[in-house]
Amino acid sequence: NAGVTQTPKFQVLKTGQSMTLQCAQDMNHEYMSWYRQDPGMGLRLIHYSVGAGITDQGEVPNGYNVSRSTTEDFPLRLLSAAPSQTSVYFCASSPRPSALAKNIQYFGAGTRLSVL
Amino acid sequence: AQSVTQPDIHITVSEGASLELRCNYSYGATPYLFWYVQSPGQGLQLLLKYFSGDTLVQGIKGFEAEFKRSQSSFNLRKPSVHWSDAAEYFCAVDRGSGTASKLTFGTGTRLQVTL
Numbered sequence: 687n688a689g690v691t692q693t694p695k696f697q698v699l700k701t702g703q704s705m706t707l708q709c710a711q712d713m714n715h716e717y718m719s720w721y722r723q724d725p726g727m728g729l730r731l732i733h734y735s736v737g738a739g740i741t742d743q744g745e746v747p748n749g750y751n752v753s754r755s756t757t758e759d760f761p762l763r764l765l766s767a768a769p770s771q772t773s774v775y776f777c778a779s780s781p782r783p784s785a786l787a788k789n790i791q792y793f794g795a796g797t798r799l800s801v802l
Numbered sequence: 803a804q805s806v807t808q809p810d811i812h813i814t815v816s817e818g819a820s821l822e823l824r825c826n827y828s829y830g831a832t833p834y835l836f837w838y839v840q841s842p843g844q845g846l847q848l849l850l851k852y853f854s855g856d857t858l859v860q861g862i863k864g865f866e867a868e869f870k871r872s873q874s875s876f877n878l879r880k881p882s883v884h885w886s887d888a889a890e891y892f893c894a895v896d897r898g899s900g901t902a903s904k905l906t907f908g909t910g911t912r913l914q915v916t917l
């Protein structure tokens with residue numbers, strides 16, 4: 687009963703490096719999202735997906751790419767890391783809204799990223 | 803666009819005292835409302851939610867929240883705080899039924915509990 691799993695938990699990058707933050711869920715949820723958390727700003731939505739093959743931008747999408755080839759996985763890619771991307775990243779999943787399963791998001795434990 | 807305001811950045815209460823954390827939202831229709839808690843170095847845990855119906859909702863760990871449409875508020879309360887309640891609390895709003903869940907969060911309130 688893992689829920690939402692994020693890897694790695696910590697990462698340090700140099701400016702210009704690329705990396706992928708992994709997110710996997712085992713609840714068969716259709717919707718998945720990526721948020722970043724910065725001090726004094728709460729969590730802000732980066733990208734989200736309503737199903738395999740479908741993604742869309744959130745509030746702060748610049749500098750990030752996503753794809754959703756399977757229901758379970760929703761990786762977040764940083765193509766050329768910048769110091770402004772130093773943050774804590776959270777992945778979340780939620781079921782398709784219905785009378786029984788409303789808009790409740792389940793969060794992973796987060797990835798703490800530092801870009802030097 | 804929806805928005806959430808948590809006016810208190812930091813609150814300190816004594817153990818055993820009552821607690822109220824404020825949350826105001828801006829949204830055209832009745833939103834879905836949530837309170838999440840984040841312990842240091844941890845992810846977010848759902849405390850409680852409001853979708854419709856009874857405006858006083860009960861959550862985990864003895865927390866409750868009251869939805870007041872006239873005041874666009876969804877304040878979180880607890881009658882007696884425990885030292886383990888020290889954490890950061892986030893209020894969030896969602897669009898509502900039939901759409902993909904996209905949360906807008908407040909900036910959070912950090913709760914400190916003194917013994």
